[in-house]
Amino acid sequence: MRWLFLLLGTVLSWPVFGQTVPDTSHAVAVMWANERQVDDPIPQCQSDEITLPFTLAGRLILLEARVDTLVGNFILDTGAPFLVLNKSWFRKYGTTAIAQAGGITGGISDVMSTMVREVQLGEVIYNQVEADVIELNHLENSRGVPIFGLLGLNLFKSFEIRIDYDKQQIKLFRLDKKGKRLTGQYPEKALEELPFYLSNNTLLVDGTLVDVPMRFCLDSGAEVNVLHNRLPKKAMTGVLINSRSILTGTGNRRIEVLRGTMTGVHMHKFKVPPMPVLITHLGNMSRAYNLRIDGMLGYDFLSIAPVSINFVTNKLTFWEVAVTP
Amino acid sequence: MRRQLTIWLSMLLGFVYQAEAQKTDKTVPPVYACYAEETVVHIPKKVSTTELDSLVSLFSLQELRLTYLFTNGQLHDSTKQAGWKLDQTATKQYYKIVKPSTAQENDFSAWFPTKPGEPLIPWEDRMLISELAGIHGFDPTYFYPTARYGINKFKKASVKHLGGNAYLFTLQGYEHAHEVAISGSFNGWSKGQHAMKRVAGGWEFIQTLAPGKHLYKFIVDGMWIADPQNDLREKDGYKSFNSVFFAYNKDFIFNALPNANKVFLIGSFNDWREQELPLEKTKEGWKISMYLAEGTHAYRFKVDKKYYLDPENRVSLTDGEGFENSYTSIGDTMLFKLAGFADAAEVFLVGSFNGWNEHELRMKKSRDGWVMPYVLAPGVYEYKYRIDGRWVADPANPTVAGEAPYDNSVLVVKPNHLFKLEGFSDAKNVLVSGSFNNWNESSLKLQKTTNGWELPYYLAPGKHTYKFIVDGVWQKDPGNKLWEQNEFDTGNSVIWITP
Numbered sequence: 001m002r003w004l005f006l007l008l009g010t011v012l013s014w015p016v017f018g019q020t021v022p023d024t025s026h027a028v029a030v031m032w033a034n035e036r037q038v039d040d041p042i043p044q045c046q047s048d049e050i051t052l053p054f055t056l057a058g059r060l061i062l063l064e065a066r067v068d069t070l071v072g073n074f075i076l077d078t079g080a081p082f083l084v085l086n087k088s089w090f091r092k093y094g095t096t097a098i099a100q101a102g103g104i105t106g107g108i109s110d111v112m113s114t115m116v117r118e119v120q121l122g123e124v125i126y127n128q129v130e131a132d133v134i135e136l137n138h139l140e141n142s143r144g145v146p147i148f149g150l151l152g153l154n155l156f157k158s159f160e161i162r163i164d165y166d167k168q169q170i171k172l173f174r175l176d177k178k179g180k181r182l183t184g185q186y187p188e189k190a191l192e193e194l195p196f197y198l199s200n201n202t203l204l205v206d207g208t209l210v211d212v213p214m215r216f217c218l219d220s221g222a223e224v225n226v227l228h229n230r231l232p233k234k235a236m237t238g239v240l241i242n243s244r245s246i247l248t249g250t251g252n253r254r255i256e257v258l259r260g261t262m263t264g265v266h267m268h269k270f271k272v273p274p275m276p277v278l279i280t281h282l283g284n285m286s287r288a289y290n291l292r293i294d295g296m297l298g299y300d301f302l303s304i305a306p307v308s309i310n311f312v313t314n315k316l317t318f319w320e321v322a323v324t325p
Numbered sequence: 326m327r328r329q330l331t332i333w334l335s336m337l338l339g340f341v342y343q344a345e346a347q348k349t350d351k352t353v354p355p356v357y358a359c360y361a362e363e364t365v366v367h368i369p370k371k372v373s374t375t376e377l378d379s380l381v382s383l384f385s386l387q388e389l390r391l392t393y394l395f396t397n398g399q400l401h402d403s404t405k406q407a408g409w410k411l412d413q414t415a416t417k418q419y420y421k422i423v424k425p426s427t428a429q430e431n432d433f434s435a436w437f438p439t440k441p442g443e444p445l446i447p448w449e450d451r452m453l454i455s456e457l458a459g460i461h462g463f464d465p466t467y468f469y470p471t472a473r474y475g476i477n478k479f480k481k482a483s484v485k486h487l488g489g490n491a492y493l494f495t496l497q498g499y500e501h502a503h504e505v506a507i508s509g510s511f512n513g514w515s516k517g518q519h520a521m522k523r524v525a526g527g528w529e530f531i532q533t534l535a536p537g538k539h540l541y542k543f544i545v546d547g548m549w550i551a552d553p554q555n556d557l558r559e560k561d562g563y564k565s566f567n568s569v570f571f572a573y574n575k576d577f578i579f580n581a582l583p584n585a586n587k588v589f590l591i592g593s594f595n596d597w598r599e600q601e602l603p604l605e606k607t608k609e610g611w612k613i614s615m616y617l618a619e620g621t622h623a624y625r626f627k628v629d630k631k632y633y634l635d636p637e638n639r640v641s642l643t644d645g646e647g648f649e650n651s652y653t654s655i656g657d658t659m660l661f662k663l664a665g666f667a668d669a670a671e672v673f674l675v676g677s678f679n680g681w682n683e684h685e686l687r688m689k690k691s692r693d694g695w696v697m698p699y700v701l702a703p704g705v706y707e708y709k710y711r712i713d714g715r716w717v718a719d720p721a722n723p724t725v726a727g728e729a730p731y732d733n734s735v736l737v738v739k740p741n742h743l744f745k746l747e748g749f750s751d752a753k754n755v756l757v758s759g760s761f762n763n764w765n766e767s768s769l770k771l772q773k774t775t776n777g778w779e780l781p782y783y784l785a786p787g788k789h790t791y792k793f794i795v796d797g798v799w800q801k802d803p804g805n806k807l808w809e810q811n812e813f814d815t816g817n818s819v820i821w822i823t824p
Contacts, residue, residue: 051547053508053516056563058455058462064516071518088809088819122517122547137809142452144463144787145513146821166564168549222451224458229359230426236358244357244384247453255450257457258359278454279359 038082038201040154041119041126045174048182052122052170057143059223059299061163063151063170066120067131072148075139076163076170078309079219079296080152081201083119083131086140089148090114095133119155124172126155150221153201157311163220164306165299166321179312188319191305192270196316203309204293205316207267210238214265214294218309218316222298225262225277231294238264239277255280270318275300354419357384366422368394389422464562469786469824470510472538474594475571475616476602483554484570490533492572494541497527497554502545507532509541509567513823516544535824536574536616540567571616575655577624580610581636585628592624593650599627619656619702654700659738661708664694664721669712674699676708676736683711703739705761705783724780726768735769740781741822744769744791745804747777752795757782759791759817766794786824790817 054061054076061076070089077084085093095112112133119126131149140147160181162171173181196205196218203218209227212235227239241260248254258279265272277295305318354367368380368391377391389409390401400411400422412421455462477484485493494507505521505528508514512532521528521543528543540559542549551558552568561567577590588604588611591597604611604626625648626633634641635651643649661674672695674686688695688710695710707726710717718725719734726733744757755771755778762768771778771793790809792799801808802818811817 053544053547053549055508055514055516058460060462064518088807091806091808135810136448138449138452140809141788142455142462144465145468146788168563168565169547171547223455223460226454231360233358233360236355236360241355241357242383244386245457246385247450247457255453256359257454258357259458276458278458280454 038130038154040157041083041129043124043126043155043158045122045124047123048174049185050122050124050172052172054168054170056165056168057145057147060143061170061220062145062147063121065148065151066118067148068117070148072146074149074151075147075221077150077219077221078153078203079217079221080150082152082154083116083129084136084150084152085114085116085131085133086136086147086149087112087133088135088137088140089146090133093133121151121155122172129155153198153203156309157201160308160310160312162306162308162319163302165303166306173308175310175312177312179310179315188306191318191320193318194267194270194316196309196314198311198314202293205267205297207265207272209235209262209294210264215292216295216297217293218302219296219298220302222296225275225295225297225300227262227277227279227295228293229256229258229279229281235294238262239279241279272301273304354421356380357386360426362426364424364426367419368422369419370417394420394422465787467540467562467567468510468514470538470540470569471618472571472616473618474592475538475569476613477569477571478555478557480554480556483552486573487531490535490572492532492534492570493529494521494532494552495524495527495529496521496543496545496552499528499545500526502528504544504546506544507541508544508549509539511539511541511824534570534572536572537618538616539570539572541570542567573614573616575615575617575653577604577613577615577626577635578610578637579604579612579626579628579633579635581633582628583610585611587629589627590624591627592622594618594622594624617653617655619700621652621654621700623650623652625650656700656702657738658698658700659736661688661697661699661719662691662694662721663688663696663710663712663719666694666712669695671713673711674708675711676706676733678706678708701736701738703741703783704737704785706736706738707733708736709733723772724770726762726765728767737781737783740783742782742784742820744771744780744782744793744802745777746771746779746793746795746802747804749778749795750776752778754794754796756794757791758794758799759789761785761789761791784820784822786822789820789822791820792817 052063054063056062057073057075062073063076064071065074067085067090072089093114093116095114114131114133116129116131117127119129136147136149156172158175160173160175160179162173164171173183176182194205196203198204205216205218207214207216209231212232214235239260239262241258243259245257245259246254247257260277260279261274262277263274265275305321308317308319310317354365356367358365366384366386366389368377372380377395381387381389381391388404388407390404393401393404394411400409408424410423412423414421452462483495483497485495487493496505499505504517506515506517507519507521507530508516511534512519519530521530542551542561549565551566555568555570557569558566559569579588582588589599590602590604590613591599594617595601602613602615604613623642624635626635632648634649638651638653640652641649642652663672666672672688673683674688674697675681675683678699678701679685686697686699688697708719710719716730718729718732722734722736724735724737726735746755749755756767757769757771757780758764758766761784769780769782771780790811792801799815801816805818805820807819808816809819
């Protein structure tokens with residue numbers, strides 16, 4: 001039955017002529033989102049503006065957080081829907097296996113879920129936070145520092161989160177109902193403002209690549225931009241490919257990776273500067289939550305200028321870099 | 326139903342893409358392009374062998390067997406079998422080789438499931454991709470800085486030695502700040518846990534430091550700043566700088582010529598650079614305080630263009646170029662002792678610490694054997710004695726790596742971790758194997774104690790994974806709760822060593 005809905009949704013939403021990228025329907029995504037619902041944790045804090053310094057491990061943002069009694073490095077990962085804990089460090093936590101019935105492969109997932117009593121990030125405290133517990137040892141081994149987990153998107157959904165790579169600093173602004181900062185202060189000039197939307201706590205932005213409609217996922221956990229390798233020819237004319245490699249990935253899968261530079265990306269009125277990009281088969285990605293995603297924009301996009309993500313107005317804003325005296 | 330849908334989708338995708346493909350044409354085609362419906366490779370027909378080789382390597386095109394194509398004008402059978410076709414409609418300038426996408430590649434159901442909470446691309450794949458993009462995830466120099474020597478350079482001393490290992494870090498000003506913290510290599514670059522204390526005129530923090538190089542920054546209300554009083558800075562790997570502080574462990578004093586104009590210290594540690602390390606004038610003569618790495622160092626003083634040995638150090642040797650140098654050692658002297666072998670003509674100490682040089686460290690005959698004092702930095706070393714040309718493992722050292730006759734004695738200098746396995750009193754043989762010895766299965770034997778097995782060992786700072794092998798059976802360390810999954814689903818124990 002589910003497949004019937006998917007088929008109907010897909011066909012109905014598909015523009016008959018003139019469009020090159022098949023656009024799966026949002027209705028389908030909503031249906032699938034019901035499979036796994038995690039309540040957004042409610043933050044408690046006194047200040048209207050919270051500053052969190054971070055360090056970089058490669059191009060990953062390492063923030064310091066406390067999960068119950070354990071304090072350490074967590075990666076800010078807007079590509080993760082919610083809090084994810086590294087199983088090595090949180091093995092003692094009581095976990096429930098999540099049977100992901102009816103996944104596309106029909107398999108049952110072995111992801112474990114747990115409930116954390118308290119999470120503290122700077123002065124922000126969350127109580128009763130649902131988290132997944134997975135093995136993150138590859139990540140930890142590659143970065144050479146203990147990594148306790150990933151701070152996913154739903155921890156920040158009542159804030160405007162401002163990421164400044166140059167200053168290695170995150171700012172969290174509390175917002176009123178209309179999405180205005182409670183501080184009332186906007187000292188910087190907005191360079192660009194883009195609408196985004198969320199699907200299953202995945203941050204999505206629409207744009208075009210050489211006039212071909214594209215849907216990008218914004219992911220601070222992506223150290224490089226990645227494009228799906230099954231894009232139409234017209235879109236691919238915007239990518240200059242410099243090299244190609246074959247990697248061996250998870251479970252000895254062969255991964256073909258092309259390296260190149262992507263030009264001609266537009267997002268609404270914003271002409272995105274040329275960015276390095278890798279092109280590979282986004283197996284997981286392009287069918288994530290049954291929403292077609294054509295690429296993932298990470299560090300190179302989010303570090304164009306200090307950037308704010310406002311989850312009330314659903315606007316992404318690049319700010320003019322303040323000149324320090 | 327699922328299969329039908331897949332075919333449907335594939336057909337529709339192919340149709341839409343095909344229409345689009347016909348619209349676009351480029352005069353200079355990309356060498357390699359991967360589209361929804363096909364993969365296309367364009368190889369210029371006029372290309373030198375070197376250029377062709379470089380194209381093959383850059384784009385991993387070995388499968389295409391291009392040399393065969395250039396010689397025979399057609400694809401090799403194995404290339405055809407892999408699904409490649411030579412497109413005869415291509416231009417005169419280029420070979421166009423095409424491989425249609427398989428239905429599976431455009432098949433939604435063949436793709437991998439996303440587990441909730443898991444990133445859309447598995448982290449393992451991400452790490453591979455990052456590596457390919459040249460992003461180095463971990464720079465050990467940032468967390469565990471090392472140096473052969475170092476001297477500080479302050480405008481005004483903002484770090485003061487309080488005695489012992491204690492140092493006072495101060496930040497002047499910033500009185501209106503709410504919170505100031507110190508972050509550095511010595512606290513794992515913590516981001517707020519090490520709050521500085523507000524004092525009149527600024528902020529301060531007492532930190533214990535081992536001799537050596539340390540990197541740090543201050544965090545003022547969430548804003549990173551390098552120490553404004555410290556002129557010694559290093560790039561922080563991004564767009565800013567870290568302050569550098571050396572905790573000293575060595576004074577050099579030269580009081581023989583108090584009226585000299587200039588005195589410099591030169592040595593093996595600074596590659597004999599002559600104008601780099603000036604001594605400061607004191608009441609009695611001249612002095613320089615510095616950090617010097619553990620090990621043995623040769624040095625001299627350069628006093629007004631003339632070279633002098635250290636008059637306060639009797640240890641001097643002549644180097645191969647005829648210069649006589651003073652020698653100093655930092656760290657503990659290990660005394661290698663070999664009992665017996667009184668009839669031997671010559672005995673050499675040979676080990677990983679001297680690059681297994683068989684003729685360098687000649688041992689001295691003692692009353693009951695042979696001795697050799699040697700200074701070694703903390704670490705794990707392997708060694709053997711060479712007695713009249715015969716290799717002998719140290720009979721007095723029970724810790725060995727490998728099996729005879731390829732057994733080396735293992736010396737652990739300043740161990741910082743004790744591998745300990747309680748119980749197993751009936752076991753005959755307990756070994757430890759891990760990332761630190763490349764998972765060698767026969768190298769590190771634990772010694773039996775009254776209630777179990779143990780081995781003191783030196784582990785470099787960072788993460789290590791390991792397992793015990795008890796009479797040939799691998800097992801995690803039951804005394805260590807921290808472990809991670811491995812590719813065999815049996816788990817490895819994990820230790821993090823902080824400096």
